[in-house]
Amino acid sequence: MKLLAIDTSTLVLSVAVLDQYRVLGELTTNLHKNHSVRLMPAVARLLGDLELDASDLDGVAVAAGPGSYTGVRIGFTTAKTIAWSRGIPMVSVSSLAALAMNGLRFPGGVVPLFDARRNRVYTGLFRGETNEMISAKEEKVIHLDQWLSDLRNEGPLLFLGEDTGHFQERITDVLGDQAFFGQGRENIVSAAHLGTLALSCLKRGEVDHMGAVPNYLQLTKAEADWLSKNGGKKNEVSGD
Amino acid sequence: MKSNKKTLVLGIETSCDETSAAVVENGAILRSNVISSQMEVHRRFGGVVPEVASRRHVERITEIIQQALNDAHVKQEDLSAIAVTQGPGLVGALLIGVAAAKAMAFAANLPLVGVHHIAGHIYAAHLMQPLQFPLVALVVSGGHTELVYMSDHNRFERLGRTRDDAAGEAYDKVARLLDLSYPGGPEIDRLSKEGKPIIDLPRAWLEPDSLDFSFSGLKSAVINLLHNAKQRGEVIHRADVAASFQESVVEVLTEKAVRAVRKQGVKHLVLAGGVSANSRLRQELLHRCQKENIHLTIPSMELCTDNAAMIAAAGTFRYLDGQTDGLDLNAKPDLSLI
Ligand SMILES: [Zn+2]
Numbered sequence: 001m002k003l004l005a006i007d008t009s010t011l012v013l014s015v016a017v018l019d020q021y022r023v024l025g026e027l028t029t030n031l032h033k034n035h036s037v038r039l040m041p042a043v044a045r046l047l048g049d050l051e052l053d054a055s056d057l058d059g060v061a062v063a064a065g066p067g068s069y070t071g072v073r074i075g076f077t078t079a080k081t082i083a084w085s086r087g088i089p090m091v092s093v094s095s096l097a098a099l100a101m102n103g104l105r106f107p108g109g110v111v112p113l114f115d116a117r118r119n120r121v122y123t124g125l126f127r128g129e130t131n132e133m134i135s136a137k138e139e140k141v142i143h144l145d146q147w148l149s150d151l152r153n154e155g156p157l158l159f160l161g162e163d164t165g166h167f168q169e170r171i172t173d174v175l176g177d178q179a180f181f182g183q184g185r186e187n188i189v190s191a192a193h194l195g196t197l198a199l200s201c202l203k204r205g206e207v208d209h210m211g212a213v214p215n216y217l218q219l220t221k222a223e224a225d226w227l228s229k230n231g232g233k234k235n236e237v238s239g240d
Numbered sequence: 241m242k243s244n245k246k247t248l249v250l251g252i253e254t255s256c257d258e259t260s261a262a263v264v265e266n267g268a269i270l271r272s273n274v275i276s277s278q279m280e281v282h283r284r285f286g287g288v289v290p291e292v293a294s295r296r297h298v299e300r301i302t303e304i305i306q307q308a309l310n311d312a313h314v315k316q317e318d319l320s321a322i323a324v325t326q327g328p329g330l331v332g333a334l335l336i337g338v339a340a341a342k343a344m345a346f347a348a349n350l351p352l353v354g355v356h357h358i359a360g361h362i363y364a365a366h367l368m369q370p371l372q373f374p375l376v377a378l379v380v381s382g383g384h385t386e387l388v389y390m391s392d393h394n395r396f397e398r399l400g401r402t403r404d405d406a407a408g409e410a411y412d413k414v415a416r417l418l419d420l421s422y423p424g425g426p427e428i429d430r431l432s433k434e435g436k437p438i439i440d441l442p443r444a445w446l447e448p449d450s451l452d453f454s455f456s457g458l459k460s461a462v463i464n465l466l467h468n469a470k471q472r473g474e475v476i477h478r479a480d481v482a483a484s485f486q487e488s489v490v491e492v493l494t495e496k497a498v499r500a501v502r503k504q505g506v507k508h509l510v511l512a513g514g515v516s517a518n519s520r521l522r523q524e525l526l527h528r529c530q531k532e533n534i535h536l537t538i539p540s541m542e543l544c545t546d547n548a549a550m551i552a553a554a555g556t557f558r559y560l561d562g563q564t565d566g567l568d569l570n571a572k573p574d575l576s577l578i
Contacts, residue, residue, distance in 0.1 A: 036570050040343065041567050054349070070294075073295075074335060076298060078339045078342070080343075081301070081339070081340045082346065220292050222289040222291065226285065
């Protein structure tokens, strides 16, 4: 069972190949460069190094979002197309859960977050359980202050993601010595971790279909504006 | 290259609000052409919303490719190459087609060809009858208004383009001023038939020898016309405004296309792009071409609006010319034709 895993939902581009739970290889960069140009060559290079080709793959895992809309779509479209073309399953996994895996052994809650602009964050609360991160609070896009007040009684928390840097002061102000922060590699998502989560999904039969879509966590601004103007269900947050 | 004689190319097009995939044989025979239009999705916004379009493309793309293969009774391994619109267009939308094409090229081990969207529009005519060179093409749509000269396959030279709005864009804007729904082209065309072109609106000829276009002045003239009429409390017939506007656009398009044909000394003119559905433009161009002894080709409606068959057709000739691309192919929203 060889699985290709892809994450392009943030600045990080990460691709990995797993053979069951054994990680055969991973290629990860943390650069402000175009995922569209670099993703397929990265996949081809990694498989080449492993002396594998597309026909050796048994499944594809991809980060489902949230994250950069364009980045998520590039990874998602690529994964969906490879899976369809090879006739193998595709599994999409939360980008936040994949990042949270970096805190699997932390004895407390793990809070991955990405900047969603205007003081809002894409985030969730996870807790490690054997080999998986289990969601303890639903993923959402939320104002940072609101989120921090929601987290007050959750005990020690490890904040992960490079965007935590610009929120660190406010997080410490609210949570004091209950707040811990990831260092270096811990803040950068690993496609190998994503693949590990995807294998568990596969075992449970959680496979995506051809019409699957990323999880953006919010409506487009145009749709949100239209709904609020036309008296529909108003989306509390919007943006693109 | 495959040993069979047939060249089967899969085309993928996602430059705006149509998700499309198609299979074309030998660059000329349409085997399938699946088009999923998002027009209904965007209508309520009064125009194409890029983020909404991109989201819809991701959702539909795989099923559309699958259906194009099914309709053509073709398997991935029968294909010779994959052609995809590289640009111009909405970047987020283009990226979906490009990502899908590259992933499939990799997974199915097929050559990849990036195609210019305007080249695609011109090659739509090749699916009707073989292109005869040299030719001039007038490509008019919501996104473009261009005059292109072709000396042979894959040889493009731009003769003129719009300096501001595309013709289709002008139609949409004027339609909005007249409280008509989106897209504006068919609505204005329909309303024009109830009116007469009696209002004097400007024609932007630009410099005497220019083959460029400009429609922003015309749009402003319509705005002023409606504004002044309202100020003076005059009743203005919307149908007459529509007819007069359409007459101005059609006259300029027709005249410049004929001038381009004469200037290049060619006998063949191709009309392509979504605006070629316009009844007045077709009528006028046919009439002028007959008079001037120009051979005019207008693709069928399905092939005039954005579709992947035209991309597959254009891509076939690039592929046969050895102009293939690597897995680092990127979407280019402002890709130039030459
Ligand atoms: Zn077009």
